[in-house]
Amino acid sequence: MRAEGTVDDAGILDLQALTKHFGGVVAVNQCSFRVPRNIIAGLIGPNGSGKTTLFNLLTGILPADGGDYFYKGEPMLGLRPHEICRRGISRTFQIIRVFREMTALENLVAVSRDRNIADVRRRALELLDFVTLLPLKDEYAGNLSYGQQKLLEFARALMSAPDVLLLDEPAAGVNRTLLTTLLDRMHELRAQGKTIVIVEHDMQVVMNHCEKIFVLDHGELIAEGVPGEIQGNARVIEAYFGR
Amino acid sequence: MTRSMVERTPGWVYALYLAIALAGLGVPLSLAGEGFVRWLAQTRSIATFDVTLQVLAGGILQGGLYAVIAMGLTMIFGVMRIINVAHGEFLMMGAYAAFIFFMWLLPRELHSLFTLNIGMAILGVGVFLLLCLPLMFLFGMGVQRLVLNPVVGGPELTPLLITFGLSLILINASISIFSSDFRAIPYLSGALVVGPLALGYPQVVSFIVSAAITGSVFAFLKFSRLGKAVRATAQNAEVALVCGINVERIYLYTFGLGAALAATGGVLTSIQLPFFPEIGAIYILRSFAIIILGGRGNYLGALVGGIILGVIEGLISFFIPMGSRLQELAAYTLMVLLLLVRPRGLLGGIADE
Amino acid sequence: MSNRTLQDSVRPAALPLGGKLPARQRTLQLAAMGGALLLLLLWPAMTNIYRISFVFFLLQYVVLASSWNIISGFTGYVSFGHVAFFGIGSYTTAILVAKHGWPWYLTLPLAGLLPVAWAAFIGYPCLRLKGPYFAISMMGLNEALRVVALVWESLTGGGFGITMPNVENSLETYYAGLAVAALTVAMCYAIAHSRFGLRLAAIREDETAAEAMGINTTAHKMYAFMLSAFWPGVIGGIVAYKLLYIEPDSTFFIIITVNMITMAMLGGKGTVLGPVIGTAILYTAQELVWWHLPWLHLIAYGAFIILIVLFMPRGIMGFLIDRGWVAKGVIQ
Numbered sequence: 042m043r044a045e046g047t048v049d050d051a052g053i054l055d056l057q058a059l060t061k062h063f064g065g066v067v068a069v070n071q072c073s074f075r076v077p078r079n080i081i082a083g084l085i086g087p088n089g090s091g092k093t094t095l096f097n098l099l100t101g102i103l104p105a106d107g108g109d110y111f112y113k114g115e116p117m118l119g120l121r122p123h124e125i126c127r128r129g130i131s132r133t134f135q136i137i138r139v140f141r142e143m144t145a146l147e148n149l150v151a152v153s154r155d156r157n158i159a160d161v162r163r164r165a166l167e168l169l170d171f172v173t174l175l176p177l178k179d180e181y182a183g184n185l186s187y188g189q190q191k192l193l194e195f196a197r198a199l200m201s202a203p204d205v206l207l208l209d210e211p212a213a214g215v216n217r218t219l220l221t222t223l224l225d226r227m228h229e230l231r232a233q234g235k236t237i238v239i240v241e242h243d244m245q246v247v248m249n250h251c252e253k254i255f256v257l258d259h260g261e262l263i264a265e266g267v268p269g270e271i272q273g274n275a276r277v278i279e280a281y282f283g284r
Numbered sequence: 285m286t287r288s289m290v291e292r293t294p295g296w297v298y299a300l301y302l303a304i305a306l307a308g309l310g311v312p313l314s315l316a317g318e319g320f321v322r323w324l325a326q327t328r329s330i331a332t333f334d335v336t337l338q339v340l341a342g343g344i345l346q347g348g349l350y351a352v353i354a355m356g357l358t359m360i361f362g363v364m365r366i367i368n369v370a371h372g373e374f375l376m377m378g379a380y381a382a383f384i385f386f387m388w389l390l391p392r393e394l395h396s397l398f399t400l401n402i403g404m405a406i407l408g409v410g411v412f413l414l415l416c417l418p419l420m421f422l423f424g425m426g427v428q429r430l431v432l433n434p435v436v437g438g439p440e441l442t443p444l445l446i447t448f449g450l451s452l453i454l455i456n457a458s459i460s461i462f463s464s465d466f467r468a469i470p471y472l473s474g475a476l477v478v479g480p481l482a483l484g485y486p487q488v489v490s491f492i493v494s495a496a497i498t499g500s501v502f503a504f505l506k507f508s509r510l511g512k513a514v515r516a517t518a519q520n521a522e523v524a525l526v527c528g529i530n531v532e533r534i535y536l537y538t539f540g541l542g543a544a545l546a547a548t549g550g551v552l553t554s555i556q557l558p559f560f561p562e563i564g565a566i567y568i569l570r571s572f573a574i575i576i577l578g579g580r581g582n583y584l585g586a587l588v589g590g591i592i593l594g595v596i597e598g599l600i601s602f603f604i605p606m607g608s609r610l611q612e613l614a615a616y617t618l619m620v621l622l623l624l625v626r627p628r629g630l631l632g633g634i635a636d637e
Numbered sequence: 638m639s640n641r642t643l644q645d646s647v648r649p650a651a652l653p654l655g656g657k658l659p660a661r662q663r664t665l666q667l668a669a670m671g672g673a674l675l676l677l678l679l680w681p682a683m684t685n686i687y688r689i690s691f692v693f694f695l696l697q698y699v700v701l702a703s704s705w706n707i708i709s710g711f712t713g714y715v716s717f718g719h720v721a722f723f724g725i726g727s728y729t730t731a732i733l734v735a736k737h738g739w740p741w742y743l744t745l746p747l748a749g750l751l752p753v754a755w756a757a758f759i760g761y762p763c764l765r766l767k768g769p770y771f772a773i774s775m776m777g778l779n780e781a782l783r784v785v786a787l788v789w790e791s792l793t794g795g796g797f798g799i800t801m802p803n804v805e806n807s808l809e810t811y812y813a814g815l816a817v818a819a820l821t822v823a824m825c826y827a828i829a830h831s832r833f834g835l836r837l838a839a840i841r842e843d844e845t846a847a848e849a850m851g852i853n854t855t856a857h858k859m860y861a862f863m864l865s866a867f868w869p870g871v872i873g874g875i876v877a878y879k880l881l882y883i884e885p886d887s888t889f890f891i892i893i894t895v896n897m898i899t900m901a902m903l904g905g906k907g908t909v910l911g912p913v914i915g916t917a918i919l920y921t922a923q924e925l926v927w928w929h930l931p932w933l934h935l936i937a938y939g940a941f942i943i944l945i946v947l948f949m950p951r952g953i954m955g956f957l958i959d960r961g962w963v964a965k966g967v968i969q
Contacts, residue, residue: 100849126851138846140839150832151839152850158832201851297761304758367769431943441715441768445946448717452895452939456932565891569780572773613784616777623770624762 053078053113053205053236054099060107061091061098061260068094070260071108076205076253081231082238083251085271087281091260092240093135096207100132101125112205127154131203133194135210135240141183145174145193148182152200168196173222188219195223199230206230208239212246224250248272256280327603334480339598345487347594348494349552353567354574354586355501356545362518362581363538364436366443370427371571372564373454374420374543378550379559380462381416386469405472405489405555413493413551417544424543425536436535437521451564458561468558490552497548498587501541505583514538518581566612573619579629588631593618677815686807693811693879695920696818700872701897702904702912703821707865709898710906711834712858713841714764717894718775721782722752722866724889726873728786731799731883741806741878742813748874749867756866757859764858776891783889798884801877810879814872821868825909828864837861841907892935896920899938902945905952914953
C-alpha cells in the first residue's frame with residue numbers, strides 16, 4: 042500500500058518485462074511501460090503483435106512466463122481474474138462475450154457483488170441508461186445488435202466501479218452513431234478520474250481520442266508517446282507497412 | 285484459458301489431497317499388514333524373468349489392439365474436435381459383424397479352413413475385414429452426415445451428447461437383435477511358442493493385423509494426398525478450406541475411417557474374447573485414457589499410449605490380487621489424473637483453444 | 638465461443654428482474670402446484686402398493702434429474718457420472734442399517750453429506766476441466782466407484798451386495814421420498830431465483846467473462862456441485878432401504894445417469910420445472926408402454942437425446958418459454 046503523500050509517478054499500471062510465450066512463439070516479449078493515471082491510452086500495433094495477449098496477462102486470464110506488473114503499486118501477477126477485477130481493473134473483449142441467454146439487465150446484475158438488490162438494480166439501470174440501452178433492459182442479450190452488445194459489455198465492465206478500464210477493440214464493427222456514444226462515455230469516465238486503455242486498429246479513433254499511445258510489434262514495445270510523436274515515428278511506420 | 289491445475293493450486297491443497305490419498309491407501313494396507321508382506325514375498329517368488337517377460341509380451345500384444353481402436357478415436361477428435369462416445373459401439377458392431385460372418389454366413393468348411401494355422405487365420409480375418417470395413421466406413425459417413433455435421437464447430441459438448449445418444453441406440457439395438465448373451469467365435473486355439481514365451485494365436489493374429497492396419501494408416505496419413513488433406517484439416521480447418529480442401533468431405537471420410545478402425549478393433553477382439561452388446565463401454569474408457577495419455581490428436585501417441593496401457597493392465601492383472609477387476613480402474617484413474625496434471629499427454633497433442 | 642443452435646428463435650422480452658409474474662399466472666401456478674402436492678400426499682390412500690412404488694420411483698428420478706440440473710443445467714457443467722452420489726448414499730444407508738443397526742431415517746443426513754464430501758473432493762480438481770472432459774471424467778469416476786464397491790468386500794459386500802432385514806416399508810419410504818422430492822425442487826427454485834443462480838447462469842454462458850467481471854467461478858462451481866450431490870445421496874439412502882438389497886452394478890448403474898439426463902433434457906435443462914416435467918413424462922411412458930420391451934426404451938432415450946440436442950436444446954420448458962406461453966423468470 043502506498044503511503045499518503047508519495048508522488049504517484051509510477052503510474053496506475055506498471056508493467057515490467059512482462060513475457061508470455063506459447064510453445065515456441067513469443068507473444069509478449071519483455072514488455073515494460075507505465076500507464077499514467079487518469080488518461081485515455083491507446084495500445085496499437087499490427088496484427089499479431091500481442092495486444093490482446095497483453096490484456097489477457099493483465100487481467101489474469103493467462104499466466105505470465107516472466108516479468109512483473111503492478112497496479113497502484115500492488116503486485117498483480119498470479120492473481121486470478123476475479124481477484125483482479127475486484128481490485129479495480131475491468132475489461133471488455135475483442136470477441137463479444139455477453140451472457141446471451143440473459144437479459145441486458147440480468148447481464149449487469151449478475152456481475153455485481155453488492156448485497157442490496159435494490160442498490161444493484163438501481164445501479165444497473167443507471168449504467169444501462171449511461172450507455173443508452175435502458176429501453177432494451179428486458180431484451181435477451183443474444184437478440185441485441187452487435188453494436189448494442191458492445192455497449193452492453195461496456196456497461197457490464199463498469200458494474201464493478203473499476204479504476205482502470207481495458208477496452209479491446211471497442212470500435213470494431215460498430216456504426217458511427219454507437220461509436221460516438223461509446224467515445225463520449227469514455228471521455229465522461231476519464232473526467233470522473235478513471236484510466237482507460239484501448240486496443241484499437243481504427244487509427245482515427247486512436248489519434249483523436251488517446252492522450253498517450255503505446256505501440257507493440259511482435260510482442261515488444263517499440264514506441265510510446267503522444268499521437269503526434271507516434272505518427273511520425275519511423276519504427277512504427279516500418280512495423281505497419283514494412284520497409 | 286485456464287491455467288493448468290499445477291499453477292493455480294495453493295500448496296496446502298496439495299498437502300490435503302496427499303494426506304487423504306495416503307490415508308486412503310494406508311488404511312487397507314495397515315489392515316492388510318501381514319497380508320501385504322505375504323503378497324510381497326509371493327510376488328517376488330513368481331516374478332521371475334520369464335514370467336515378467338510373458339506378462340509384458342501379453343501386454344504389448346493387447347496394446348497393439350488398443351492402439352488401433354484409439355487411433356480411430358484420436359483421428360476423429362483431431363480432425364473434427366468430436367469426442368466420439370459411440371466409438372466403443374462401432375467396435376461392438378465390428379465384433380458382431382464378425383460373428384455373423386464366421387458363425388452364420390460362412391459354410392463350415394471355410395471356417396475350418398480359416399482356423400487351420402496362423403497364416404490362414406490371418407487370411408481369414410483379412411478377407412473379412414475387406415468385406416466389413418467398407419461397410420463400416422459407409423456407416424460412419426452416414427452417421428456423420430446425418431447427426432454430426434450440423435454441430436461441427438459448435439461447443440464440444442453437443443457432439444458428445446449426440447454420440448452418447450447414438451451409443452445408447454446401438455447397444456440396445458444389438459441387445460434386441462442378439463440378446464445380452466455372451467457370444468464367441470471359436471478361432472485358432474493354441475499358442476505360438478517363442479523361447480520362454482507362449483503367445484496365444486488369436487493374440488498374435490490380432491497383433492499382426494493391428495500392426496498392418498496401423499502401418500497403413502500412418503502411411504496413408506503421411507504419403508497420400510487425401511491423408512495430407514486430413515492432417516491439414518486437423519491443424520486448421522479454415523485454412524484448409526481456403527487451400528481448396530473440401531473440408532466437409534474430409535469430415536465424412538475421417539469419421540468413416542474412425543468407425544472402420546473401431547470396427548477392426550471389434551473384429552480382432554471377437555476372435556480373442558467372448559463379447560456382448562455392452563462391451564464397447566470398457567473399450568471406450570480405455571481409448572479415452574489412451575488418447576489423453578498419448579496426446580489428443582496425436583497418432584503416434586495413440587500407438588504408444590495403447591501399448592503402455594496394455595502393459596500396465598497386464599502387470600496389474602497379474603501381480604495384484606483381484607487385478608483382473610482392478611485393471612479397469614487403471615484406465616479410469618490414469619485418464620482423470622492425466623486430465624488434471626498433464627492434459628497434453630506424453631507426446632503432446634492438440635492444445636486447447 | 639460460438640453457440641450455434643439450429644433454431645434461433647426471437648424470444649419475447651423476459652420478466653424484469655425482481656418483478657413478479659402477473660397475478661393470474663401466479664395464482665394458477667400456485668394452485669397447480671398445491672393440487673399436485675395434495676394428490677401426491679393422498680396417493681397411497683387411493684391405490685395399491687405397486688402404484689405407490691411407481692410414484693415413489695418417479696419421485697426418485699425427479700430428485701435425480703433436478704439435482705443433475707443444478708450442476709449441468711444451471712451451471713453448464715454436464716456430468717455423466719451423477720449416479721455416483723446416489724450410489725454413495727445408498728451404500729451409506731445400507732451399511733449403517735445392515736451392519737450397525739442404525740434406524741434408517743437417522744442414516745439419511747449422512748447419506749446426503751458423504752456424497753457432498755466426495756463432490757468437494759473430486760470437484761476441486763475436476764471442475765477445472767472443460768465441458769466434455771469434465772463429463773467423461775465424471776463417468777470414469779463413477780465407474781471407478783463401482784469397481785471399488787465391487788472389490789472392497791469387507792465394507793460393501795462386494796458382488797454379493799448388502800441385504801437389510803425385511804420390513805414392510807413402502808408407506809414410510811414413499812412419504813420420505815415425497816418430502817425429499819419437494820425439498821429438492823424447492824431448493825432448485827430457490828437457487829434459480831437467487832443471485833447465486835444468476836451467477837451460475839453467467840458461468841454457464843461464458844465462464845471467462847464471468848470470472849473477468851469479478852465472479853469467483855471456482856467457488857460457485859464448487860457450491861453448485863456440492864449442492865447437487867446432497868439430495869441424490871439422501872434419495873439413494875431411501876431407495877436402498879426400500880429395496881432392502883443393493884449391489885454395485887445396479888446401484889452405480891450408468892443407466893440411472895442416462896435416465897436422469899434424458900429426463901432433465903427433455904423437460905428442459907436449465908429450468909426448474911423442466912426436470913420435473915421430463916421425469917413425469919418419460920418415467921410414466923417407460924412404465925406404461927415400454928415395460929415389455931426394455932431395450933426399446935433405451936433406444937428411444939438415445940434417439941430423444943439426439944433429437945433434443947439437435948432440435949430442441951432447451952427442452953419442453955424452453956419450447957414453452959420461447960412461444961411465450963410461459964413467462965421466463967431469472968432461470969424459470
